[in-house]
Amino acid sequence: MSPLRGIALKLISVFLFTIMASLIKASTALVPTGEAVFFRSFFAMPVIVAWLAMRGDLSTGLKISNPWAHVGRGVIGVTAMGCGFAALGLLPLPEVTALGYAAPLMTVLLAALLLGERLRLFRMSAVALGLVGVTIVLWPRLTIDDLADGATLGVALILTSALFRALAQIQIRRMVAVEETSAIVFYFSLTATCFALLTAPFGWTWPGWTGLAMLVSAGLIGGVAQILLTSAYKFAGAAMLAPFDYASILFAILFGIAFFDEAPTPMVLVGSGVVMVAGILIVWRERQLGLQRGRARSKMTPYG
Known part of the structure; x- marks a missing residue:
């Protein structure tokens, strides 16, 4: 183990x-x-295949035991991704990032409902605190003006994305016992690509060369990011790495200000802080209970 790496x-x-x-x-x-x-998923696959080839795992890394489990994972994940991407067009980047933190909270609740995990008072309290934080972030959006300009739809989409990300986490927990990490990552990209293609008759457009470059880059960068995320869990435990997920709000604030002129509101900052505290408390408690989720976390991506 090399925690710093x-x-x-x-x-x-x-x-x-x-x-x-x-x-x-x-x-x-x-x-x-x-x-x-489609672009996000399709152009991630060459990166993943190249990674497997470099490791010498290409012949074994894509074998699967339960194809339908991968299809189910794909349906859940592509729904999460689609809702998350749609929300990005309606809400500021920092706000989308902050509301996306609802996913780990929902995972705790779904694990109790679907996997039979015990939900004790400490984790229940942490989840409740996190939901208070999410409410703080979204509260200013529950107005007539925001209903008119689509912001409330954006909130609904990102919360739906968070719910499906949580469902994907539950699905992965069931799959890791019989499936390889590389297979789960690759076949998610493959099924997401196929499902995205089904939307082509509903109005795909030529994005121009600049737009094409952005979309292809998003896929390639997403593939590299997924590999780095997977690799991180080889050097440090899930409980140690999980709090660093919240660095995304800092990056989102910087990118939002620099590229989209989207400064976070005080409510977003306060609500994000509350959700972060709740998330870290949950991670700490799971570490105390010895519940390691590293293998499942390493297969998750933002939006699915």
């Missing part, structure tokens, strides 16, 4: 995922959501 890889992956989200956000005015999902 694991932390460095995790931070780089979070930074790259924020770049990816920024590129997708910049392209939302150019192409429909399904087309953005």
